[in-house]
Amino acid sequence: MAFINEIKSLKDQIKFDKRFDINYDFDNIVISGMGGSGIAGRIFQECYTKKPVFSISDYDIPDFVNDRTLFIAMSYSGNTEETISTVEQAMKRNANIFAVTSGGKLASIVKDYIEIPGGMQPRSALGYMIMPLFNTFLDISDDDKNNAYNTLNNMDQNHDDIRKEAYKIYENSYMPVIYGSAPYSWVAYRWKTQFNENSKILAYSNYFPELNHNDTMALKNTYRKERFVFYVLGSSRPRIKQRINITKEITDTEFNIIDIDSDNYLEKLFYLIHYGDYISYELAMIRNIDPMDVSTIEELKKRLD
């Protein structure tokens, strides 16, 4: 699939209706996944807090994992070595293991897995990875899904403004800095990773109010500030809105606010995600770089074998 079509498929992924079939009690949820697959768990962790939810992106599982743990492995390829390592450890602890994957080793070792369409870049399958979590644990209506679908559809039809924004980054060789806030803090990190993988540039993220305890001091006095461009994901939380405005004023920083006129969680979530998809994609196009190329990561994996 052409990469632009992978991006455009996000709206359809919202309608992916699979869910985990959980017939027992559990004390906590551990979601294991790396990079483009791991981000699903992190976003979910921010909106579902009825039970302790742990996202891990490493080789090892926490000591507390046992037969009262719901363990969900997320790996698009099904062959991510860190994720497989955590599943093998979770099996020894008799955790209740589920998975979301397009196949690979994960599909062969985890009985309860949700199969998602293969052949894409893992980072393009975020909808497929996250919707099983939403469908299982959140109460999301078809209306919400339709609204989110329509919003993404509009962006797919026309995102000239986002392309212009990408051009600004290119022209100035900016390093993007993305500031989020709950429940969208991890969308800021998603943008960072999309700039890394699609546009092949460095970027970083942080979130309000935490960044008011550190970044804020640098925003006022750093050297080379003109080399950074700041994107702030809009918030409807009054105190966070205040913090964004005051931070901007007292540090004299141009904040590009990315927001949508909707407080519906799902719609706003996917709008913000999709904005990051497009801006990083368009920047790759302008840089004349293949956004799909992840040869360096592939080479690393080969060298590790």
Next chain:
Amino acid sequence: MAFINEIKSLKDQIKFDKRFDINYDFDNIVISGMGGSGIAGRIFQECYTKKPVFSISDYDIPDFVNDRTLFIAMSYSGNTEETISTVEQAMKRNANIFAVTSGGKLASIVKDYIEIPGGMQPRSALGYMIMPLFNTFLDISDDDKNNAYNTLNNMDQNHDDIRKEAYKIYENSYMPVIYGSAPYSWVAYRWKTQFNENSKILAYSNYFPELNHNDTMALKNTYRKERFVFYVLGSSRPRIKQRINITKEITDTEFNIIDIDSDNYLEKLFYLIHYGDYISYELAMIRNIDPMDVSTIEELKKRLD
């Protein structure tokens, strides 16, 4: 206290022997704290996993917090509005609440609090904040503490090499990028925040193996790579060591490895933390900037009132 003396006091803080007096069962631990106070919970979360430990740096607590939750509030001043907000919420849920603070509102609303010396910058009191957690939940011997003390004492006597490193950053107006790995991933974030608050420059952190799924693609192809300096906190985990070496080779990036010839957790932890303290402090000195100054953060707080 002069800021350099605050930094030098870290070695003594390791010997701070207070612990929480916990006489009941609990299901999970939630540690609430922002910035220089919050980092203690995050570092602890990475080395203690027998129970689910949640670090939060925001206004709100997770829904699962109840009377089986051990809730620990960390605020050096005792007046951090986000942390106070979480404590008030935790009280309504009948959580078992402890605190570490030098006073303020926290000391007046939480009965079971550990008092730590006041009058310092919160970020200089990391030892005071973290040792009560270690003393309560980890089995750390006096020998370990003495070793860590001696290591820091040596650094306090002589850190010319670190000053030179800071000069390199200054000369090139580098943006520092710090890569850690468990159990020291959050030390990389600590460096970032120290560069922000002490040196007043932007910086960012990530960790192995997660960064191999995103940053790696940027390291190979980003523009302006010559503007970044990369610090990698050494690891003794074989697979992580391999990843560090291969990443460096295939992306052709100069990694400055920061490490100590010791695998003792406490000693290495404080060595890595202290290195970050000094490099950010020395950079402030070279930039002719007051490392203690946090007037922008103070102004923000005032504007929020």
